[in-house]
Structure formats: C-alpha cells, structure tokens
Amino acid sequence: MRLPPAVTIVARSGTGKTTLLEKLIRELTARGWTIGALKHDAHKFEIDREGKDSWRMTKAGATVTTINSSEQSATMRRHDLEPKIKEILERDFREVDLVLTEGFKASDLPKIEIHRHTLGQPLLCRGEHHDPHLVAIASDTKINLDVPVLDLNATDAIATFIERTFLK
Amino acid sequence: MRLPPAVTIVARSGTGKTTLLEKLIRELTARGWTIGALKHDAHKFEIDREGKDSWRMTKAGATVTTINSSEQSATMRRHDLEPKIKEILERDFREVDLVLTEGFKASDLPKIEIHRHTLGQPLLCRGEHHDPHLVAIASDTKINLDVPVLDLNATDAIATFIERTFLK
Numbered sequence: 127m128r129l130p131p132a133v134t135i136v137a138r139s140g141t142g143k144t145t146l147l148e149k150l151i152r153e154l155t156a157r158g159w160t161i162g163a164l165k166h167d168a169h170k171f172e173i174d175r176e177g178k179d180s181w182r183m184t185k186a187g188a189t190v191t192t193i194n195s196s197e198q199s200a201t202m203r204r205h206d207l208e209p210k211i212k213e214i215l216e217r218d219f220r221e222v223d224l225v226l227t228e229g230f231k232a233s234d235l236p237k238i239e240i241h242r243h244t245l246g247q248p249l250l251c252r253g254e255h256h257d258p259h260l261v262a263i264a265s266d267t268k269i270n271l272d273v274p275v276l277d278l279n280a281t282d283a284i285a286t287f288i289e290r291t292f293l294k
Numbered sequence: 295m296r297l298p299p300a301v302t303i304v305a306r307s308g309t310g311k312t313t314l315l316e317k318l319i320r321e322l323t324a325r326g327w328t329i330g331a332l333k334h335d336a337h338k339f340e341i342d343r344e345g346k347d348s349w350r351m352t353k354a355g356a357t358v359t360t361i362n363s364s365e366q367s368a369t370m371r372r373h374d375l376e377p378k379i380k381e382i383l384e385r386d387f388r389e390v391d392l393v394l395t396e397g398f399k400a401s402d403l404p405k406i407e408i409h410r411h412t413l414g415q416p417l418l419c420r421g422e423h424h425d426p427h428l429v430a431i432a433s434d435t436k437i438n439l440d441v442p443v444l445d446l447n448a449t450d451a452i453a454t455f456i457e458r459t460f461l462k
Contacts, residue, residue: 144347144350147351147354148350148351148354149354151351151354151355151356152354152355155354155355155356156355160357161355161356161357162356162357162358162359162360163348163351163352163354163356163358163359163360164359164360164361164362165347165348165351165359165360165361165362166361166362166363167361167362167363179312179333179396180331180333182312182316183315183316183319183331183333184331186315186316186317186319186320186323186331187319187320187323187324187329188319188323188329188330188331188394189328189329189330189389189390190330190331190386190387190389190390191330191331191332191333192330192331192332192333192382192386192387193332193333193334193335194332194333194334194335194376194377194382195334195335195376196376197372197373198370198371198372198373199370199371199373199377199382200368200369200370200371201368201369201371201386202366202367202368203366203367203368203369204365204366205365205366205367208362208363208364209362209367214360214362214367218358218360218369219358219360221357221358222357222358226356228347
C-alpha cells in the first residue's frame with residue numbers, strides 16, 4: 127500500500143505552527159500538488175452538528191459515519207485505541223501527493239521545527255534532545271546547525287525545500 | 295480488498311428513513327455488530343466549523359483534512375467527481391461488519407423499502423419499476439409481494455432479517 131510522504135511542523139506553543147501550515151498548504155496547492163493535512167487534537171472535539179442526520183447516526187452507535195455530496199465528503203470515526211500515524215496516513219491520504227501535519231513531536235516523521243529568536247526558547251529537536259528526524263529549521267534569525275536553516279518568513283523558500291526533499 | 299456488506303433503506307420522502315436507520319443502528323450495535331452509516335447529501339453541507347484549525351486547513355486548499363484524537367477522528371475530503379458507492383465503502387468502511395445507508399435508489403445495493411399504507415403511495419421498487427435489488431419491504435400494513443414484508447414498527451424483526459441475510 128502506497129504511503130504518501132509526510133512532513134510535520136513542530137514547535138513550542140505560540141510560534142505559529144497552524145499559520146505556517148496554512149501558508150504551506152496554500153503555496154504547494156498553488157504549485158499543483160494535492161496536499162493532505164493531519165492534526166492531532168488532545169481535547170474532545172465535536173466536529174459534527176447536533177441534530178444533523180450524520181450526528182444522529184453516530185449517536186445511535188455507528189462506528190463510522192460518512193456523509194457524501196457531489197463536492198465533498200466527511201467521515202466521523204469512533205475508536206477505543208488511537209490509531210498510529212502510519213495507519214491514518216494509509217487510511218485517509220493514499221491519493222494525495224504530500225501530507226503536512228502539525229505536532230507529533232514524538233513520531234519518526236521528518237520534522238521541520240519553527241524557531242523564533244524573539245521567544246528566546248531553546249530548540250526542541252537540537253540541544254538536550256537530538257532528534258534524528260529533523261530535516262530543517264524555519265527561523266526568524268540566522269543560526270548555525272547541522273540541518274538547513276530556512277527563513278521563517280519566506281513561505282516560498284520553505285515550500286521549495288519541501289518540494290525538493292519530498293516531492294521530486 | 296474486503297467490501298463490507300451494505301443495505302440501503304429506500305422510501306418516498308416523509309416515510310421516516312432516517313428514524314428507521316437510527317433504530318437499526320442502535321439495535322444491531324446492541325447485538326454486538328460494528329455498523330457504518332453512509333448518507334448522501336444533495337446540498338452543500340458545512341460539517342466543519344468556521345475558524346477551527348481543520349477548517350483553516352481545508353480552506354487553505356487541503357484535499358483531505360483529518361483531525362484525530364484518542365477517541366475519534368474526522369476526515370473532510372473535497373472532490374471534483376463524486377466517488378461511486380463501492381469506492382466509498384472500500385475507502386471508509388473496511389473495518390465494520392455492515393454498512394447501513396439511506397437512499398441511493400438508483401444503485402445496485404440490496405434495498406429495504408419502507409412503505410406506509412397511510413400515505414397511499416405506490417412502492418418505489420415494485421409496480422411500474424421492478425427493482426431486482428429489493429430484498430424486503432418494511433410496512434405498516436400487510437401486503438402480498440415476492441419479497442418478505444416486515445413489520446415497520448418491529449425494529450427487532452427487521453434487525454433479525456438483516457442479520458440473517460447479511461451477517462451470518
């Protein structure tokens with residue numbers, strides 16, 4: 127089974143992971159790639175809307191509920207055991223060119239870490255803990271590292287790095 | 295690739311398809327089966343909530359967005375061409391015992407038609423149009439047909455019919 131390439135954006139909180147992810151999705155989509163996005167949510171989330179038919183199906187006990195139209199579909203799943211990232215990639219993202227994710231710090235996905243000099247915090251993937259899956263840093267300042275350091279504010283350069291590393 | 299068995303509930307509108315579907319899901323889940331539910335929506339639906347991270351990813355251009363927690367996951371997909379039912383069954387429902395769907399009158403899924411005498415309407419799957427995929431009628435009155443006629447108000451009997459026909 128084909129697994130699409132995946133890259134995860136990691137950072138300490140408050141560094142703008144979601145905003146960078148959004149910009150990268152927009153840029154890579156504009157370049158013609160089909161992009162998947164995966165996000166972990168630590169909280170209980172209610173994505174469906176109370177009273178909708180799909181919500182009623184799930185409440186009645188359906189393990190999987192899909193609602194489908196000519197333009198889109200939505201699938202809600204309940205599980206007792208959180209699936210592994212690779213299981214989710216294989217299950218949901220087989221037809222995309224690349225999956226961008228946020229977080230999953232403990233995973234072995236290739237990682238791009240966001241670093242903001244102004245926040246004065248040490249890196250997550252270098253220093254005390256050396257993460258072998260770090261492939262680049264996106265930073266607002268110049269630092270010397272064993273991996274490429276990209277300009278955090280140059281989305282196009284980060285997108286080009288991702289293209290060259292994972293898509294060509 | 296394993297396709298789960300699927301049965302669709304068809305009826306003229308206003309006969310209570312969703313309510314019967316809900317009752318059957320509840321009954322079959324209580325009997326220990328894992329049930330999937332699939333529904334077609336003819337309208338534009340907005341299942342996600344404006345401003346949520348997953349909503350932002352989709353708006354940015356992601357073709358597939360999954361949000362995952364320890365208890366559930368939700369996947370939003372955009373498509374230009376509506377996938378065929380069998381593609382959806384294969385994609386989303388591989389791990390369930392049975393998929394219950396609503397509508398899909400023109401499909402070749404096995405069908406149970408709801409009939410209400412009080413509405414005074416002819417059957418969809420018998421009469422002018424003879425649907426070879428009709429497996430039973432759930433009716434509020436006794437009628438003579440070439441397929442089993444089940445009591446619309448006896449959810450347990452309908453569930454048992456489904457179990458015997460598709461699950462054992």
